[in-house]
Amino acid sequence: MKKNKLSKSIVLILTITLLLTACSNASTQEKITQGKSKFIIGINQLAEHPALDDARRGFEDGLKELDIDVEINYQNAQGDIPTATTISQKFVKDKVDLIYTIATSSAQSAKQATEEIPILFSAVTDPVEAELIESMENPGGNITGTSDASPMDKQLQLFKDLDENIRKVGIIFNTSEPNSQVQVEMAKELAPSMGLEIIAMGISNINDIPQTVDSLAKKVDGIYTITDNMVASAINVVSEKANAKGLITVGAEESHVSGGILITDGISYYELGKQTAQMAKKILVDGESPANVPSETARNTKKVFNKNTLKALKLDENNEIFKDGIKITE
């Protein structure tokens, strides 16, 4: 009995001490966060890629513009997911103030590594599907950020803006890419409200593209190229054949336009990075919890058009649409 009492009181004392230390720790940390002028941010970027690099530079420049004094620890996983995990774990061990992740796998590795340190992501297409957040409005947890989902509504609207008479829009997609299927469904949902009809033709082999484009070109008034790896590989075949037929083409990505597609109204990863920097301010300076900072899609899109295609289609460069666009001549 006596022994039992003794051990009980020891446990009690220990618990109280622990609680006290925990409290004092928390309060000192809070003081540091609020009083500190310099924040440490760890950047976990999945690979070296023009788009991802832009997302990083935009973020860094955005922080500078917002006058936040930060020390940046930039790490690149060079496309290797296990390395991305190691980087995230290192940041947690270094007790950085915030982790900025670029690309889905990097974001997932950071979420796996910590439940305390705030995480921001960018260049993630579908953060809900990737199970990073619960919903765009209420992310929950310690993570939020910006999605790079392309604004398909704006892109489809371009057909109507360019030519009022366009009714049927063709899409070519690889039937083995789940992401492409999703986009086709999305386009089919969006199209009727704009007075458009989507005619989608699938391919399963890259050698089928020339014949499929020929067949599609007969049936449609314009072609929309979605984010699809197989189509991206053969983008010049699509654009050449469409131009020969005088069809207006709209791409989902800027790279499509460099491949000869007429125009895109796409996201700029640099601007997306800047947008994420504003979220970083909310979390670091204003002390908001990431759980309460809604995830966002790109606010600013930019039009990019191909000058050669414009000439080939005999369109007027002084058209309102091309005025604020960026020209590419390739």
Next chain:
Amino acid sequence: MNTLIITSIEQGLIFAVLAMGVFLTYKILDMPDLSVEGTFPFGAFLFARFVSMGIHPIISTLMAFGFGTLAGLCTATLFTKLKIKPILAGILTMTILYSVNLKTNGKSNVPLFNYSSIFHKGSILLILIVIVLLIKIILDLFLKTETGYLLIATGDNESLVRSLGESSNKYKLIGLMLANGLVALSGALMAQYQGFADMTMGNSIIVVALASIIIGDTIRKNSQILKNTTRVIIGAIIYKLIGGIAIDLGLNPNDLRAVNALIVIIFISYNNFAADFFKFGKSKGGEQIAKNN
């Protein structure tokens, strides 16, 4: 003319070069060579590599043929020296080529639209017809030479070749090298036609080649005038035209592969049964086979 038909014929002509190559191994040597699926993109990547080094497209195309023969050398070495079964030797070469293809340019997709191609001067269709006819004539002439006859004999009756004091392995080597050279050449043409070289362009290409050969066999089956090479070329064009029509009819792409296979099955059945049915009682003698070749 309808652009879809033209595209189908153009692609058919490019695949005719491929089919002529596979014809050498499948029909003449009676050997299944699966390395083709790797050799086709190999030719495309070789061309991409050479043309990006500033070499003239015609020479780059010929060099793709030259280096393509090395794939045949690899299969033949595995097969004759290391005694690996031909089907496995082909698969192993194909697997090796996957890595080689990636190494050739350091990436899986090489855009070529900034480089000139052999199609830049004149009509694509015309240029392709000239190339295919040229290859056909050279191949026909080659098969008439002593080496050519021994090559055919190796496939028909290997012990005969041995009894003549000739090494049948030598002719298998020649056949495989020539076949892979032609397949690589076809890949180089396809790369220039589409404007890019891609890792996946070799996928299920063997089906295209075999289908072309089999369809070619059914055309005027009993005609003695039509050379086998001509049959193969016509077969490739017909196969691509059927494919084009299937795509144009809006056939579900998920079913397209099965339809392709079905076409081949129908033509084979026609070869096997209808022909027997029509010329019941006639037997195919050695004389006829000799004339056909």
